Amino acid sequence: MARIRLLVAGAVSGAVLAFALWGGNGRAARRRRHRLVGHGHHLRGIARGVWYRCCRRHPDVHVDDLVLADRIRSTLGPVEHALDQPRVHVSVYRHVASLHGDVANHYAAERLVGAVRSVPGVVDVSSHLHVGLLAGDGCPSDALGR
Incomplete structure (x- = not known):
């Protein structure tokens, strides 16, 4: 049956x-x-x-700089969204990440740098983030008319 x-x-x-x-x-x-x-x-x-x-696998830390930059951008996306920050430019040379852009305050800069440091394969972070948005600049949510 x-x-x-x-x-x-x-x-x-x-x-x-x-x-x-x-x-x-x-x-x-x-x-x-x-x-x-x-x-x-x-x-x-x-x-x-x-x-x-x-299987307790981990991301490979021995990747080229382009793959590492993509990993960093993928990690920064949700952090930037949560902080309501404009996009940060990322470049990587010999596993050292460089961040360029404008952020609203020091807390946001520290959160972004901390998120980059947590990415497997990053040896060091060079932060060139400018704290304080200019008068014409704004947060992404400002474009929504809020």
Whole structure:
């Protein structure tokens, strides 16, 4: 009896999947396929991340400067958003990161430098951040009309 239930459940799920992938040629069918493929990619990324953490792997610290600069920019994005700061320019030479740009206060500058220091592969940080925004400059949220 359990085999029959399992067989029926597999057949029903296969029929639903087949309908979602090949059912119809209209706009709704394309949206279903696109959404299903997107969910599949998302779940695959989550599974890879879980596997990466379960294996206790760490990012390689011996990467070239361009990859390290991309890692730094990826790390700084959420910090800049949380601090409501304009983008900071990042350059890396021999694993030493240089930061250029304007920040609103010393706290923001220290948070950005601390975030860069935490990136695996960064040997040192050279901060050329100017504290205090000019009159014409503003925070990204100022453009929203708040």
